[in-house]
Amino acid sequence: MNKSRKVGKYQVGRVVGEGTFAKVKFARNCETGEGVAMKILAKSSILKHRMVDQIKREISIMKIVRHPNIVRLHEVLAGRAKIFIILEFVTGGELFDKIVHQGKLPENESRKYFQQLVDAVAHCHSKGVYHRDLKPENLLLDAYGNLKVSDFGLSALPLQGDGLLRTTCGTPNYVAPEVLGDQGYDGAAADIWSCGVILYVLMAGYLPFDETNLYTLYSKITAAEFSCPYWFSPEANKLIHKILDPNPKTRIRIDVIRNDPWFKKKYAPVKYREDEEVSLDDVRAVFEDIEDQYIPERSEIKDGGPxxxxxxxxxxxxxxxxxxxxxxxxxxxxxxxxxxxxxxxxxxxxxxxxxxxxxxxxxxxxxxxxxxxxxxxxxxxxxxxxxxxxxxxxxxxxxxxxxxxxxxxxxxxxxxxxxxxxxxxxxxxxxxxxxxxxxxxxxxx
Structure with missing residues (x-):
């Protein structure tokens, strides 16, 4: 049966994405007319899979890292049985799909996306946040072709006394060699490696490390066994090799990347309010008592049919x-x-x-x-x-x-x-x- 539903001030529409634990629907803010993405999670599923802390961390991190090249989290609401995460609605799809359709991108276009990615990642790091799963599928494009980093489900804040992260996570082809070990790793250096793999994919149209056998794949990543195609400019080739350095201690840092001559070509840092105040009150309210919060959900039942x-x-x-x-x-x-x-x-x-x-x-x-x-x-x-x-x-x-x-x-x-x-x-x-x-x-x- 057809349903027209409201959650708080949002008119809920069609489904635009679906995953194991969440569904994403298009919604419209009835007060402003703005289109948003509403990520819907069932409380029962979160509790059953013991994901309360992970979801709370993801939401808190997305509110902390406010930047024009990061998908914005507007607010969080709670219903009797569900949690509603209100996100910026990004219409341009995944950068991955653009690569699939076009193959390799021109160097100037690749550099533009890389500049925006580095700016977003640098902002995250300045807040002590490490993404840990950077890949083209987690990079969206808005209607103007600007890059937006999304999916902070695996992101982390360093909890150990030495400032190192311990969990092995991420997508194998994009993961840094030190993450594969069990000695702890610097989240900033690991993110930089992933950025280098993304830049390579943008310019080449294929992965620098791509093996069906995981052991062979990990061996090549650990040894940084790759080569750049002939069409890469010498400057880009040089920068990528500095980024894909298997030693995290000698790997190039973000501030050095931003001063690299190749990176700086046509570089226009985006302007934004760095001192914007962020409140986590709504996050605390939603998770303070996950069973008892309630936002009215009104359903208007119509005739059967699509x-x-x-x-x-x-x-x-x-x-x-x-x-x-x-x-x-x-x-x-x-x-x-x-x-x-x-x-x-x-x-x-x-x-x-x-x-x-x-x-x-x-x-x-x-x-x-x-x-x-x-x-x-x-x-x-x-x-x-x-x-x-x-x-x-x-x-x-x-x-x-x-x-x-x-x-x-x-x-x-x-x-x-x-x-x-x-x-x-x-x-x-x-x-x-x-x-x-x-x-x-x-x-x-």
């Missing part, structure tokens, strides 16, 4: 007033989300999706025009899961939102391309019918 997408959501989804992105699957690389449009009835769409998924040996779970597909990842190292949701966006016009719920992003892109090829009979190309903008205009009015 969810209706309003004009505001459609405009936000299409990144401005250009609605062609809703219909052109070639433009979907900018989002982890992908989508297609169909003129077939909603039930026919779901039936076709289920049939194709079963032919691909995927488990299928459907409820209220929302389908979850599950299988084993191609490398057999974990679960692969996809969620599809049907929205009515015009008279006899439906949009199917497809998003990765679990598994590797690159594997998801390959799955989506193959999946759509098998669904070609129900996918509608607006060039073969009426003008798509007129159809959407009808719905928006």
């Amino acid at each position: 969810l209706l997408m309003n004009a505001f959501e459609m405009i936000t989804l299409s990144q401005g007033l250009n609605l062609s992105a809703l219909f052109d699957r070639r433009q979907d690389y900018v989002n982890r989300q992908t989508r297609f449009v169909s003129r077939k009835p909603a039930q026919v769409i779901i039936s076709n999706v289920e049939a194709v998924a079963e032919s691909m040996s995927l488990k299928v779970h459907t409820r209220n025009y929302k389908t979850r597909l599950e299988g084993i990842s191609a490398n057999r190292m974990g679960q692969f899961a996809v969620v599809l949701e049907v929205y009515e966006v015009g008279p006899s016009l439906f949009m199917v939102d497809v998003r990765k719920a679990a598994g590797d992003t690159l594997e998801y892109h390959k799955f989506y391309k193959n999946f759509c090829a098998k669904l070609k009979d129900i996918i509608w190309n607006p060039k073969e019918g009426k003008d798509s903008s007129n159809l959407l205009r009808t719905r928006a009015c």
Whole structure:
């Protein structure tokens, strides 16, 4: 059944992301009209998996590290059974998807993203915060193409007397060699290494350390066994080798990176209020008594059928007033989300999706025009899961939102391309019918 819900002052809309412990929905601040991302966590799940301290730390850190190149956390609310984290809504998708679509990026563009990344990381370090999971999938792009660091779930503050971190974490291909040991490591130096791997990936279009065998991968990382492609400029090559130094004591520091001649080309530090006061009162209130807090949740039940997408959501989804992105699957690389449009009835769409998924040996779970597909990842190292949701966006016009719920992003892109090829009979190309903008205009009015 369709639901229109409010949480506090926020009108809650479509799902834009889904993970193991949280769901992210688009929401609108009814007082300001601003679009936000609402991360929803079930208290029961947090308690069951003993994640209270980790979630509280992540939220507190995101409030502390306020910077134009870091996804902003606005506030935290608590319902009877859920916690709602209100975040800046970033529309440009993951930097990872841009690399997948374009391959290597031009050196000037790579440098711009690297400058913004280094500025964000330097700000974190100035607050005593170390991200520990920097990778292109955790770097988002806003509508203006500016980089935003996200996902502070593995970030940390040094707790030991020697100031070193102890937990081995992060994504293997981007992790610093000292993190793989058990002697403790400097969080700042480890983040710098990850920044160097990201810069290499931006300019090369592939990883400096990439082996299917983890032992071989770790051996190459520990020895910093890599080489730069011929198209890297000598200055970039030199800087990357200083960053990917396997010895954290001699590895280049952030302040030295920022004074490097290659880094300083066309460098324009972003301006922001460094003395902005940050209150953690809402965080304390939410977690002080996780069982008893309550924010009214009002649900307005409508007739059965697919969810209706309003004009505001459609405009936000299409990144401005250009609605062609809703219909052109070639433009979907900018989002982890992908989508297609169909003129077939909603039930026919779901039936076709289920049939194709079963032919691909995927488990299928459907409820209220929302389908979850599950299988084993191609490398057999974990679960692969996809969620599809049907929205009515015009008279006899439906949009199917497809998003990765679990598994590797690159594997998801390959799955989506193959999946759509098998669904070609129900996918509608607006060039073969009426003008798509007129159809959407009808719905928006």
